[in-house]
Amino acid sequence: MTFGTARVLKDVSLQVRAGEIHGLIGQNGSGKSTLAKVLTGIHTPDPGARVAVDGTDLRLPVRPGEIRTRGVAVVHQTLGLVRDASVVENMRIGRLTASRFLRRIDWHRERAAATEVFERLGRVVPLDAPVGTLREDERATVAIARALQDVHAGTGLIIFDESTRALSRPALEHFFTILDEIVATGTAVLLITHRLEEVVDAADRVTVLRDGAVVEGGRELAGTSEADLTAMMLGRNLIDLENRGTAEIAAGAAPVLIEAVTGRRARNVSFAVAPGEVVGLTGLGGSGYDDVPYLISGASPASAGTVFLSGAELPLAGLTPSAAIRAGIALVPEGREHSGLAMAMTVTENVTFPQTARAGRALLPVRRPREKALVADWMTRLDVQPREPRMVVGTLSGGNQQKVLLAKWLALGPALLVLHEPTQAVDVGARHTIVATIRAAAHAGCAVVVAGSDENELSLLCDRVLVFADGEIQKELSGELTPDEIVHAIYATGTRAPLRRRLEKGLT
Numbered sequence: 035m036t037f038g039t040a041r042v043l044k045d046v047s048l049q050v051r052a053g054e055i056h057g058l059i060g061q062n063g064s065g066k067s068t069l070a071k072v073l074t075g076i077h078t079p080d081p082g083a084r085v086a087v088d089g090t091d092l093r094l095p096v097r098p099g100e101i102r103t104r105g106v107a108v109v110h111q112t113l114g115l116v117r118d119a120s121v122v123e124n125m126r127i128g129r130l131t132a133s134r135f136l137r138r139i140d141w142h143r144e145r146a147a148a149t150e151v152f153e154r155l156g157r158v159v160p161l162d163a164p165v166g167t168l169r170e171d172e173r174a175t176v177a178i179a180r181a182l183q184d185v186h187a188g189t190g191l192i193i194f195d196e197s198t199r200a201l202s203r204p205a206l207e208h209f210f211t212i213l214d215e216i217v218a219t220g221t222a223v224l225l226i227t228h229r230l231e232e233v234v235d236a237a238d239r240v241t242v243l244r245d246g247a248v249v250e251g252g253r254e255l256a257g258t259s260e261a262d263l264t265a266m267m268l269g270r271n272l273i274d275l276e277n278r279g280t281a282e283i284a285a286g287a288a289p290v291l292i293e294a295v296t297g298r299r300a301r302n303v304s305f306a307v308a309p310g311e312v313v314g315l316t317g318l319g320g321s322g323y324d325d326v327p328y329l330i331s332g333a334s335p336a337s338a339g340t341v342f343l344s345g346a347e348l349p350l351a352g353l354t355p356s357a358a359i360r361a362g363i364a365l366v367p368e369g370r371e372h373s374g375l376a377m378a379m380t381v382t383e384n385v386t387f388p389q390t391a392r393a394g395r396a397l398l399p400v401r402r403p404r405e406k407a408l409v410a411d412w413m414t415r416l417d418v419q420p421r422e423p424r425m426v427v428g429t430l431s432g433g434n435q436q437k438v439l440l441a442k443w444l445a446l447g448p449a450l451l452v453l454h455e456p457t458q459a460v461d462v463g464a465r466h467t468i469v470a471t472i473r474a475a476a477h478a479g480c481a482v483v484v485a486g487s488d489e490n491e492l493s494l495l496c497d498r499v500l501v502f503a504d505g506e507i508q509k510e511l512s513g514e515l516t517p518d519e520i521v522h523a524i525y526a527t528g529t530r531a532p533l534r535r536r537l538e539k540g541l542t
Contacts, residue, residue, distance in 0.1 A: 035068055035079050042068050043079070044247040050191060050222040052088075055213060055534070057233035057255070058226045060243035060267055061461040062433030063419070066226045067111060069243075070195045073224075074101060074108045088189055105190020105221075107181035109197035111432065111459060112371055113173055117166030122148045124165050125180050151179040156208050170368055171201055171319060178209065188220035195226045196432070199459040202319045202487050203521065210236050210533040218537040228461050230260040231490070236534035242266045264462050288345070290450050290481040295339035295350060297322075297329045301505035303339070307450070307481040312472065314492040315485040317502030317524060324368075327452045327485050331365035332358040344449050359388065362449035366440055366456055370432075374439040377428035381418065382409045384427050385442050412441035417467050433464030440468060444475055451475055454485045469494050489517040489524075499523075 035043035043065045050056040060066050071077045073085060075096035085092045087104045115124050122141070125148040130139050145161055152159055157175050165173055174197055181192055201209060213236070217223055225237060233240055234255060240263065242250035250266050287309045295303040299322035307313045315323040328334035329350060330341055336350035341363070348361050355365070367373040375384055386405045409423045416437040418430075427438055440456065456472065457465045472495060476482045484495055492499055493515045501509040501523045509523050 035065075035072055035077060042246050043072070044245075046243070046246070046248055047251065048224075048241050048248070049252060050224050051238075052188075052222055053217050053220045054238040055217055055223045055225055055236055056252075057237035057240035058224055058243070059228070059230070059233060059240060059263060061463050062431030064243040064267075064461075065246040066243055067195055068246075070108060070110070070193050070224075070226060072096075073193060074098075074106070087191055102184055105184065105186050106193070107184045107190070108193040109177045109181045109195065111196035111199075113177040113197065115165045115173060115177055117372075118164055120162050120164060121159055121168070121176055122161040124176055125151070125161075125183070129183075147183065148179070151183045154182065155179055155212055157205070169319070169324075171205060174198070174201055175205070182212070182216075185216060185221055191222045191224060192216070193224045193226070196228065196459050198227060198229065198232065203489070203524070205319070206232075207533060211535065214534050214537050228459060228465075230263050230462065232533060233263060234258065234260055235532050244269060267461065268463055287479070291340075291342035292326075292330055293340045293342070295326060295329050295336060297325050297334060297336045297339075299505050300325045300329060300502075303502075303505075303507060305500055305507065307483055309449075309479045309481050310476050311498070312476050312482040312484060312496045314496035314499040315483065315502065316487060316489075316492055316499060316520065317508075319487075321502040322505035323500075323502035324454060324485050324487075327365055327367070327454045327483065330358075330450075330483075331355060331363050331452055333365055333367070341450075359446070364443035364446055364448035364451050366443055366451070366453040368454040368458065370435050370439050375427050375435060375442075378426060380424050380426055381413070381430075381438055382406070382423040384438055385409050385412060385423075385445060388442065388446050408445055409441075412445055416441050416471055433460035436460050436468065437464065440471060444471070448480060450481045450483070452483045452485075455487070455491075456484060457488070457491050458486075465491075489520040492520055493517050 035041070046065065046069060058066055058069070068077060072079045073096065075098055078095040083094055085094065085096060087106055090104065092100060092104065116127070122145050126144045130144060132138055133140055148161055155175060155178065159168070159172055159175055165176060168176070178197055185192060198206060198209060213223060225232065227233060237255055239252045239254055240250065241248060241252055242263070244267060289306040289308040291306050293304045299320065301322065303326060305313065315326055317323040325334065329336040329339065332353035332355040336353065339350035341348040341350065344362055346361060371377060382405065386409060389405065389408070413421055413423065418434050418437045418441070427435055430438070443451065453472070457468050460468065472482060484492065486492055496515060497512065499511040499515060499520055500507045501511065511519060511523055
């Protein structure tokens with residue numbers, strides 16, 4: 035597959051067997067999502083390519099109607115949902131049927147069809163709610179359910195392109211239970227993911243891409259570790275990713291106090307974060323931990339609460355994002371595509387937007403040489419690739435987009451940095467860089483709060499973890515944090531359950 039003069043896929047061959055979960059991994063920009071888009075007709079591959087499903091060749095470029103007939107379904111990284119349409123409309127789009135005589139859509143029948151798929155997933159999602167009002171994990175569930183309704187036992191292929199990234203641990207375990215039942219009938223699954231645990235725990239074989247080429251094709255996963263997969267992806271071993279170290283808190287430094295924060299789900303939440311410390315917030319979905327970043331940054335309305343920061347008292351009721359930024363609070367939100375970045379603008383425009391806005395309020399001239407130096411510095415620090423500040427952010431890989439989002443707010447030099455799922459849907463190399471950069475910000479004296487559902491991320495980043503239940507802090511973890519300890523505190527299950535039970539195939 036060639037874009038202009040850049041060949042992004044180089045003679046990539048891949049076979050997904052009937053009845054298997056086949057992992058496809060690689061760094062951001064390695065070609066994984068491009069391959070998925072070739073398989074689903076979004077991109078036209080170079081001459082000489084061949085795609086066959088169940089022994090039948092597909093015409094290239096692939097036609098959407100033909101791939102549905104052949105039982106090929108895909109859930110893309112961006113989910114492909116219409117935010118202003120309802121859940122049932124998103125579920126049934128392209129499948130709606132009209133009554134025979136009146137030619138009106140039978141919404142009772144459409145709702146029943148959507149409900150049946152959600153019941154298979156063991157999830158309840160409000161069918162009439164606009165998709166844009168749902169949480170990230172609920173939107174992911176809608177996209178996954180939409181793909182599952184086209185699956186026929188024993189045939190076809192389902193492609194999941196980073197679509198599990200927003201699922202909580204219980205939802206992820208249930209998702210793989212459903213997937214195991216599907217592949218047991220003989221249907222094939224291609225799992226494109228950055229969560230290497232998913233590949234080790236749940237996949238049968240794995241193909242590894244590096245720089246658009248296959249470096250490991252169809253490797254059996256028995257005896258393969260996450261460290262082995264990391265080395266295949268990067269061509270080298272990562273070191274010190276596990277060594278979180280200890281917080282370096284300056285003697286006499288005043289902590290940031292967050293007191294009595296109350297919002298839609300959070301109730302009377304209070305905790306302190308010292309400069310140089312990273313504090314994690316986690317819990318089950320709906321427990322309120324993921325509301326806190328938005329409440330203390332003015333992005334969501336708080337009914338009560340106060341932040342004491344740099345000697346100032348900041349009431350949260352009525353707080354606006356601009357007032358929070360002026361006070362030294364920076365929020366790195368979840369969902370960079372719709373909440374964090376202007377995807378049609380350049381790297382420079384995104385990184386310098388807060389600087390430009392601040393200059394505009396003070397009626398100061400925008401200093402282009404200073405902006406250029408600032409962007410170059412942060413692109414170097416975060417290893418943004420390609421190192422071209424005029425690149426449109428939407429053309430970058432997901433990991434590099436996340437780095438730009440982080441640079442945008444770190445460039446302000448905040449006193450309190452608040453992040454929500456900062457390494458979601460990035461490869462292990464980008465994750466290593468982002469973790470190191472957040473630690474460096476703390477080491478420089480920033481107080482850091484990280485809200486997340488990924489126990490691996492929290493164990494790498496945090497000095498303490500606060501576990502929420504029913505809108506309140508129920509437990510505090512400190513010391514040598516491990517993923518199993520965090521999972522035990524959240525779910526009281528002791529250790530993480532395997533993601534896949536591996537049922538015997540039901541069809542020959």
